[in-house]
Amino acid sequence: MSFKELLNSDKFLITAEIGPPKGVDIEPMLSKAMALKGKVDAINITDQQSSVMRLGSLAGCCILKREGMETIFQVTCRDRNRIALQSDLLSAFVLGLENVLCLTGDYVGLGDHPQAKGVFDLDSVSLLQAARQLEQGYDLAGNELTGKPCFCLGATVTPGADPLEPQLIKMDKKIKMGARFIQTQAVFDLCRFKSFMHNARRLNNRVKIMAGILLLTKAKMATYIDKNIPGIVVPPIFIDQLEASPEASTLKTGIEIAGQLIRQIHEEKVCDGVHIMAIGKEEMIPEILASAGF
Amino acid sequence: MIISAQKEFEEILRSLEQETTIFLVGCNGCAEACQTGGEKQILKMLELLEREGKTISGSLIVDFLCDKTLIKVKLKAYEAQIIKADSLLVMTCGIGVQATAAVVDKPVHPACNTINIGGSRGEWRGEERCAECGDCLLDFTGGICPLTACTKGLINGPCGGAANGKCEFEPEVRECGWQLIYERLQKLKQMDKLAIILDPKDYSKMQPPPYLRSTVMWSLEQIAEETPVK
Numbered sequence: 001m002s003f004k005e006l007l008n009s010d011k012f013l014i015t016a017e018i019g020p021p022k023g024v025d026i027e028p029m030l031s032k033a034m035a036l037k038g039k040v041d042a043i044n045i046t047d048q049q050s051s052v053m054r055l056g057s058l059a060g061c062c063i064l065k066r067e068g069m070e071t072i073f074q075v076t077c078r079d080r081n082r083i084a085l086q087s088d089l090l091s092a093f094v095l096g097l098e099n100v101l102c103l104t105g106d107y108v109g110l111g112d113h114p115q116a117k118g119v120f121d122l123d124s125v126s127l128l129q130a131a132r133q134l135e136q137g138y139d140l141a142g143n144e145l146t147g148k149p150c151f152c153l154g155a156t157v158t159p160g161a162d163p164l165e166p167q168l169i170k171m172d173k174k175i176k177m178g179a180r181f182i183q184t185q186a187v188f189d190l191c192r193f194k195s196f197m198h199n200a201r202r203l204n205n206r207v208k209i210m211a212g213i214l215l216l217t218k219a220k221m222a223t224y225i226d227k228n229i230p231g232i233v234v235p236p237i238f239i240d241q242l243e244a245s246p247e248a249s250t251l252k253t254g255i256e257i258a259g260q261l262i263r264q265i266h267e268e269k270v271c272d273g274v275h276i277m278a279i280g281k282e283e284m285i286p287e288i289l290a291s292a293g294f
Numbered sequence: 295m296i297i298s299a300q301k302e303f304e305e306i307l308r309s310l311e312q313e314t315t316i317f318l319v320g321c322n323g324c325a326e327a328c329q330t331g332g333e334k335q336i337l338k339m340l341e342l343l344e345r346e347g348k349t350i351s352g353s354l355i356v357d358f359l360c361d362k363t364l365i366k367v368k369l370k371a372y373e374a375q376i377i378k379a380d381s382l383l384v385m386t387c388g389i390g391v392q393a394t395a396a397v398v399d400k401p402v403h404p405a406c407n408t409i410n411i412g413g414s415r416g417e418w419r420g421e422e423r424c425a426e427c428g429d430c431l432l433d434f435t436g437g438i439c440p441l442t443a444c445t446k447g448l449i450n451g452p453c454g455g456a457a458n459g460k461c462e463f464e465p466e467v468r469e470c471g472w473q474l475i476y477e478r479l480q481k482l483k484q485m486d487k488l489a490i491i492l493d494p495k496d497y498s499k500m501q502p503p504p505y506l507r508s509t510v511m512w513s514l515e516q517i518a519e520e521t522p523v524k
Contacts, residue, residue, distance in 0.1 A: 078446075082494060104446065104448060104453045105446075106455070107445050107446055107455070107461075107462075107463045109445075109463045109464070110462070110463055118446060118447075120446045120447050120448065121494070121495075121497075122494050123446075123448045123449060123450050124450070124453075125450040125451070125491060125492075126450065126492075126493065126494045129491075129493075129494075130494075140494060156454070157454070158454030161452075161454055161456070162457070162458075163473075163476065165476070166451055166452050166472060166473075166476050166488060167451075167452065167454070169451060169488050169489050170450060170451035170452065172489070173450055173451065173489070173491050176491065177491065185454050228462075229462075230454060230455050230456050230457035230462050231454050231455075231456075231457065
């Protein structure tokens with residue numbers, strides 16, 4: 001079943017993301033993806049994640065698609081104006097990619113080309129609007145298209161944001177603009193996430209929400225994320241667990257933490273699925289899934 | 295000089311839809327020169343709004359609306375009329391609108407689009423910044439410009455990159471613009487504005503229209519043909 005069809009089912013959805021290479025050696029990306037075949041419902045290929053220049057998501061998705069995998073094309077508003085964004089959406093469709101995750105994108109100053117001009121001509125809401133307009137046979141300027149594309153649109157949210165209200169209002173805008181699935185920023189504190197879900201469900205109970213699961217590899221990484229990444233709180237218990245493990249097995253502990261979170265989200269039906277982010281350690285995703293009982 | 299152009303009257307009227315009593319503010323600086331917010335334009339606006347059934351509780355023209363101290367002093371004398379008003383309509387550039395919004399606890403609506411800075415930026419110090427985008431959104435954002443206050447210039451709400459009201463990019467010096475907008479809209483009881491889905495901006499409005507190019511100030515700022523020193 002395609003990812004789009006799965007969105008209409010009750011299946012607990014599992015997606016994972018893979019960062020394309022900085023360069024043209026696609027072998028590692030491909031082998032990491034092949035290891036996920038049959039284990040996840042779709043693979044996101046990130047779009048210049050953290051504003052670091054890499055191979056594009058469009059090319060990455062095409063390569064995976066060729067190998068028979070379901071992909072999610074990630075599109076950010078940071079690097080392209082509305083002309084290029086719409087053109088890339090049309091390109092994706094003719095190349096057989098229908099799942100699109102629409103994001104704002106990180107600020108350029110955080111990446112490896114801080115000198116670059118951040119574009120942000122559109123934002124995540126108007127990018128969804130553009131995609132929807134293309135589906136209706138028109139571009140953003142109202143010009144008629146020859147042939148209509150059809151997408152399965154997704155968006156993101158930061159469930160741990162404080163205050164949460166503006167995030168929820170923006171998520172609602174994204175849903176109104178056609179987002180059918182939401183992949184969230186990393187979640188560690190399930191109690192807090194449940195309260196987010198309560199609010200999100202009141203807003204809309206049809207959109208599929210997938211909790212972001214980030215693989216922690218070291219106590220130092222967990223502390224850094226807790227202190228420096230807005231909207232992510234890593235409960236001290238996880239940091240303690242990582243600190244207590246011998247150096248050689250912190251990765252194993254991280255996998256167990258991620259597995260445990262997925263298992264709990266699944267068993268307690270907290271949301272509709274999970275989106276696994278094992279940045280730089282994507283080869284560990286099958287182990288995370290095994291640890292979660294999948 | 296800061297070049298501004300008046301918004302279409304229909305757009306101004308839409309922004310005042312929920313309100314009946316309005317206080318008008320003009321500027322005797324650049325907006326006077328652009329004929330967008332001087333005495334003549336204030337009187338015209340007053341007439342047009344009254345014709346639409348609005349009550350004008352008062353009006354005031356400040357010499358330079360980019361000078362917050364001056365605005366405060368001048369507005370003080372009109373306190374009773376401002377209290378009576380539901381909102382203020384400010385007929386000047388984005389800096390003047392933001393400066394006014396920063397000193398009054400009432401919704402402030404922009405009557406103009408700011409197109410570009412001519413020879414110089416505003417005459418006075420202040421933290422308000424205008425991107426001269428030509429398509430002013432201050433009406434939707436509590437009088438705080440999302441293009442300049444938000445690092446990414448987002449217009450439909452915050453990204454996920456803020457913590458404790460600070461932007462993740464240079465948190466030591468950058469506030470999250472959308473946190474400021476959120477707080478201002480809460481204070482003004484205009485939270486419904488946060489839910490409005492704004493269309494992509496029209497950047498073609500950044501180009502000065504022909505009528506503006508015909509003003510005296512515009513021609514004064516054109517560089518005269520240099521005569522080489524012999």
